[in-house]
Amino acid sequence: xxxxxxxxxxxxxxxxxxxxxxxxxxxxxxxxxxxxxxxxxxxxxxxxxxxxxxxxxxxxxxxxxxxxxxxxxxxxxxxxxxxxxxxxxxxxxxxxxxxxxxxxxxxxxxxxxxxxxxxxxxxxxxxxxxxxxxxxxxxxxxxxxxxxxxxxxxxxxxxxxxxxxxxxxxxxxxxxxxxxxxxxxxxxxxxxxxxxxxxxxxxxxxxxxxxxxxxxxxxxxxxxxxxxxxxxxxxxxxxxxxxxxxxxxxxx
Numbered sequence: 001x002x003x004x005x006x007x008x009x010x011x012x013x014x015x016x017x018x019x020x021x022x023x024x025x026x027x028x029x030x031x032x033x034x035x036x037x038x039x040x041x042x043x044x045x046x047x048x049x050x051x052x053x054x055x056x057x058x059x060x061x062x063x064x065x066x067x068x069x070x071x072x073x074x075x076x077x078x079x080x081x082x083x084x085x086x087x088x089x090x091x092x093x094x095x096x097x098x099x100x101x102x103x104x105x106x107x108x109x110x111x112x113x114x115x116x117x118x119x120x121x122x123x124x125x126x127x128x129x130x131x132x133x134x135x136x137x138x139x140x141x142x143x144x145x146x147x148x149x150x151x152x153x154x155x156x157x158x159x160x161x162x163x164x165x166x167x168x169x170x171x172x173x174x175x176x177x178x179x180x181x182x183x184x185x186x187x188x189x190x191x192x193x194x195x196x197x198x199x200x201x202x203x204x205x206x207x208x209x210x211x212x213x214x215x216x217x218x219x220x221x222x223x224x225x226x227x228x229x230x231x232x233x234x235x236x237x238x239x240x241x242x243x244x245x246x247x248x249x250x251x252x
Contacts (some may be wrong), residue, residue, distance in 0.1 A: 006059055009141060012024050014052065018045035020084055021079045038086050063116045066140055068156075070110040072130060073097045077104075078209035078217075091239045094209060098216045100224075101182025101197050102173045103241060104209075118160050126167040127186065127193070176201075176219035184235070195241070196230040 015026065018041045025040040029047070033039025049069065052087065056065050075088025077096035087097070112118060131153035131249025135145050139155045154168035165189065174182040180195045201224055204213030211217040218224065229243045 004204065006061070011137060011141075012052075017044055018048070019088060021076065023086055036084050037081075038084075038085075038088065048228065063114075065114070066117075066136075067113040068133065068136075069112075069129065070112060071108040074104045074106065074108055076216075078212055080212075088154050094241045095217075096210060098176070099181075099201050100176030100179070100199065100217075100219060101195070102200070103235070103239065105173055112156075112160055122162075123220065124159065126159060126165075127169060127172065127184070128156060128159070128167050128202075129172065130151060143153050153177060176217075176224075177230070178218045179223075181219075193235040195233045195235050197227055197233075199224045199226050200231065201225075 019038065020186070023037050023041045025037060025044055029040045029044040030037075031040065033042050035042070044229060056062055056067075065085060073096075074093065075096050075097075076092045077085075077087055077090070079085070079087030090096055092100070092102035092108075093104035093107055095104040097105050099105040127196045129152070132155070133153065133174045135151060135153045138145050139157060158164045168188065170186055170188065172184040174184065176199075179199065181199045182195055184196045185196075186192075188192065198219075201211055201217035202222070203209060203217075204211050211223070214223065232250075233241045233244060234250070235241070
């Protein structure tokens with residue numbers, strides 16, 4: 001692939017099956033990690049990404065190749081074998097994969113590399129979306145996004161290069177299947193990020209933070225609790241979504 005396209009623009013979309021159940025770690029990496037089979041998978045994934053980056057460097061393409069590494073969802077909390085956790089960990093963020101609106105299911109890091117174009121060692125705490133990949137790639141290819149429809153993504157380059165300080169997303173809508181579970185509003189004048197939850201999964205057991213009884217949280221029916229008025233959080237102050245706001249606490 002890279003020999004055929006070395007001297008012309010190319011797009012490589014590399015979707016890793018690793019760190020996703022059933023965790024098909026090869027023999028070479030089994031038992032390598034202190035974190036069990038999931039950790040072994042992480043180490044093998046790391047090795048595979050390193051192999052790709054090595055080819056890009058070997059072919060002299062490092063300084064003119066934009067690389068973006070991200071995940072499509074947070075850790076899968078219900079993935080277990082006995083007491084072994086097989087689906088990752090989401091840190092301070094509540095919930096996980098397949099939960100519609102909780103941060104643990106949708107808030108993932110993105111890592112970018114483009115030496116000589118993007119400043120190294122920079123951390124950007126702005127909310128972007130995987131929908132931003134499309135307009136970014138179109139821009140890099142010298143094209144234009146269609147004008148006959150609404151495109152939800154934004155070109156990431158101005159934000160990554162420091163030309164703008166804030167994400168172009170004022171609102172983000174978080175769905176579970178076809179059901180709207182939450183909406184995020186980035187209030188530009190104050191920098192506050194609000195999130196309203198219209199439906200949240202019913203955890204089993206109740207305080208577990210996951211749906212262990214069902215294997216994965218459902219999106220509708222008796223598997224969710226509907227909130228009217230919605231649960232409201234100030235993510236700027238409460239990223240773990242522990243303290244829903246009320247009119248008494250937050251008149252605005």
